[in-house]
Amino acid sequence: MHQLFRLVLGQKDLSRAGDLFSLDDSEIEDSLTEALEQIKIISSSSDYQTNNNDQAVVEICITRITTAIRETESIEKHAKALVGLWDSCLEHNLRPSGKDEDTPHAKIASDIMSCILQNYNRPPVMVLAIPIAVKFLHRGNKELCRNMSNYLSLAAITKADLLADHTEVIVKSILQGSHCTVQPGLGLSLKPGLVLNLQQSSCLSLRVLELQECTTMPSSRRSI
Secondary structure, eight states: OOHHHHHHHHHTOHHHHGGGGGSOHHHHGGGHHHHHHHHHHHHTSTTGGGOHHHHHHHHHHHHHHHHHHHHHTOHHHHHHHHHHHHHHGGGSOOSOOTTOOOOHHHHHHHHHHHHHHTTTTOHHHHHHHHHHHGGGGGSSOHHHHHHHHHHHHHHHHHOGGGGGGGHHHHHHHHHTTOOOOOOTTEEEEEETTEEEEEEEOTTSOEEEEEEEEGGGSOHHHHTO
């Protein structure tokens, strides 16, 4: 890991965290996976949710890492570590406080979500990300759910089969009233022989329009 990342993350040195932005992306690219793994350790500590210094260090480092990943187009190289950190957020409270403020782990999840899911056209990344993404639909954070479902809609258009195994989870989220959106007319396989047709409503919520036998639909429609 790059010396500065080691210093900032090892000592949780907030005073030096900003210096990471003075480094070229190519200079730190090889360190990003290890840095993400170290962030996962820090954010999983018992006092992280009350430690403002550690939270600030993590926030700055994640911003630097996701920027470097985008600029170097190295998402596939670091996807496993990035998704691993994302997944670890699910072990913690993600519900906003009474002041509608995101919890520390909801902030992490939100900060790295776009870096992962903007790559909806890269199947190797989506294979890792989608099983984790759908879990956020049930964690009581409407903003995360809304943003997540927008990205899942794009992923479904590009590679619908990656969502096929998770449609029932998405449907459960809809029926529980989660604020999720998809592209109008999107068809997703619910289980063999059935297709769930979903359409975007005026209030940006998913609505179940109809459930019909797959055998009654043209084969071209079933493949969507």
